[in-house]
Every structure is written in structure tokens, then in C-alpha cells.
Amino acid sequence: MAGGWFLVVLVALSAGGLLPLSKQDPEDESCLTNLKNSLIDPTNSLRNWTKTTFASPCNGFTSYLQGATCNNGRIYKLSLPNLSLSGTISPFLANCSNLQTLDLSSNQITGTIPPDLQSLVNLAVLNLSSNRLAGPIPPQLAYCAYLNVIDLHNNELTGPIPQQLGLLVRLSSFDVSNNRLSGPVPVLLANRSGNAPRFNASSFEGNRDVYGYPLPPLKSKGLSVMAIVGIGLGSGLLSLVLSFTAVCIWLRVTEQGMTGEEGKIAQLMPDY
Numbered sequence: 001m002a003g004g005w006f007l008v009v010l011v012a013l014s015a016g017g018l019l020p021l022s023k024q025d026p027e028d029e030s031c032l033t034n035l036k037n038s039l040i041d042p043t044n045s046l047r048n049w050t051k052t053t054f055a056s057p058c059n060g061f062t063s064y065l066q067g068a069t070c071n072n073g074r075i076y077k078l079s080l081p082n083l084s085l086s087g088t089i090s091p092f093l094a095n096c097s098n099l100q101t102l103d104l105s106s107n108q109i110t111g112t113i114p115p116d117l118q119s120l121v122n123l124a125v126l127n128l129s130s131n132r133l134a135g136p137i138p139p140q141l142a143y144c145a146y147l148n149v150i151d152l153h154n155n156e157l158t159g160p161i162p163q164q165l166g167l168l169v170r171l172s173s174f175d176v177s178n179n180r181l182s183g184p185v186p187v188l189l190a191n192r193s194g195n196a197p198r199f200n201a202s203s204f205e206g207n208r209d210v211y212g213y214p215l216p217p218l219k220s221k222g223l224s225v226m227a228i229v230g231i232g233l234g235s236g237l238l239s240l241v242l243s244f245t246a247v248c249i250w251l252r253v254t255e256q257g258m259t260g261e262e263g264k265i266a267q268l269m270p271d272y
Contacts, residue, residue, distance in 0.1 A: 028075050032065070034092035035078075043175045045083040060094065074098040079129075082106040089128075093227055094119035101125040105151070108132055112143040113152075118143040129175070130154040139164045143152070149173040153206075161210070174199045176204035185212040 036049045048066055057063060058070035069077035076098050081167045088111030091106065099120050105127045112126065112135035123144045133155040139162035141147065147168050157179040165171070166188020174189060185204055190213050197214040204210050211217075 014254045031095035038090035039087040059178040065230040079103040091116035106130040117141040124148040127151040151175045157166035181207040184225040
């Protein structure tokens with residue numbers, strides 16, 4: 001009987017929030033603290049991102065943080081789009097090892113994409129679009145085997161699109177359009193399924209130096225061989241016409257001069 005009462009009291013305390021439903025993870029605290037320190041929040045949207053809250057950000061499935069979602073006491077989703085955030089992305093985000101969704105889109109975040117994100121082995125959605133991120137796309141993202149979505153469009157990323165990303169078999173949405181990327185479209189990201197590519201041209205367009213299927217052929221930056229030959233022939237023909245015209249004018253002038261001289265000589269000749 002006493003054991004039954006103890007169980008009832010324990011359940012009541014847990015339901016009332018007097019006892020934690022799960023143990024907090026110190027790695028989540030480090031992840032959140034460093035992310036807050038790396039970001040600039042001009043609108044104070046993250047006002048409840050404080051040291052006290054970081055120490056216990058979750059109570060079971062309840063989150064005490066703006067933009068965070070919890071699952072059994074762990075942070076599993078961070079969604080902070082369109083908050084006018086600037087600053088950089090902390091590599092300590094990798095400490096949120098249970099994270100499944102990271103959405104920092106439509107802000108003004110600069111810097112690079114940390115290769116450390118490879119440690120987020122449960123990550124399914126990565127949306128860093130419409131920021132000011134520069135540098136390369138880390139090929140280490142291929143270690144996040146559960147990735148379904150990679151959205152990096154409208155940034156200032158440079159370098160090639162990593163071939164390794166084509167190995168992400170769960171990837172169903174991929175967008176790196178409108179960056180400064182270069183090189184070929186990875187074959188495994190553009191391979192055909194029936195008559196359609198895995199990802200169509202809209203996933204890659206807006207990168208001046210990216211080429212290959214499914215993008216249309218690049219426009220030649222120089223003159224084609226036929227154009228060069230045409231220009232050469234045209235120039236040669238023009239030169240020939242001008243030279244011929246000049247010779248004709250010279251002959252005409254010379255002829256007129258000789259005619260005048262003959263007239264003068266005729267006047268000097270005696271009559272017989």
C-alpha cells in the first residue's frame with residue numbers, strides 16, 4: 001500500500017513540474033550558450049536566452065526558450081528565422097547532438113558554415129538560406145546521414161558543390177541557388193530518375209560558374225572559332241576593298257595629272 005502511495009506522489013510531482021522528467025544534458029547548455037554569444041540580436045527576440053534558462057532549457061517536452069522545441073528533455077529543434085539576427089554560427093552547435101532541425105534562415109548571419117555540424121548525426125533539416133554566409137559548403141555535411149533538406153540559397157558561398165552530398169540518400173530537397181559557387185553539378189545530385197533529374201535546374205541556378213546537367217549549357221565567354229574566322233575574313237575583305245579603292249583613286253588622280261601635262265606639252269609644240 002505504501003509503495004502505491006509513493007508512486008502516486010511521484011507521478012503527481014512530475015506532472016506538476018516539481019521533479020524533472022529527464023536529466024538535462026550539459027552539452028545542450030554549452031551549445032545554447034555559445035550560440036547566443038555568437039549571434040547579435042538587435043530586436044531582443046532571444047530575451048529569454050539566459051544563463052539560468054540554458055541550465056535547464058527543457059522539461060520533458062516543454063521548452064523555455066524562444067524558437068526551441070524539446071523532446072524528452074533534449075533540444076531537438078531550433079527555429080529562429082526572420083529575426084534580424086547577425087553575427088556568426090557557433091561551431092558549438094555540434095554539442096546539441098539530439099538536434100534534428102536547424103533553421104536560421106532569413107537573417108543577416110555572416111561567416112562560414114562550421115564543418116563541426118558533421119557531429120549532428122540526427123540532423124534532418126538544415127536551412128541557412130537568405131543570409132550572408134560566405135566560404136565553402138563543408139563536405140563534412142555528408143556525415144549527417146539523415147539529412148532530408150539542405151537549403152543554402154541566397155548567400156555568398158563560394159567554391160564547388162561537394163560531390164559527397166550526392167551520397168545523402170535521404171535528401172529530398174536541395175537548394176544552393178543564388179550564391180557564388182563554381183564547378184560542375186555533382187553527378188549524384190543530378191542523376192536521372194526516369195526522365196527527370198534528382199534535383200532540377202532551380203536548385204543550382206544563379207551561380208555564374210556552375211555548369212553541367214541539369215543546367216543549360218554555359219554561354220561562351222569568348223569568341224567562337226567561327227566568329228573569329230568570320231571576323232578575320234571580314235577584316236581581310238574590308239582591307240582588300242579599301243586597298244582597291246585607294247589604288248583606283250591614285251590611278252584616277254595620276255591619269256588626270258598626265259592628261260594635264262600632255263595638254264601643256266601640246267601647247268608648246270610648234271605647228272607644221
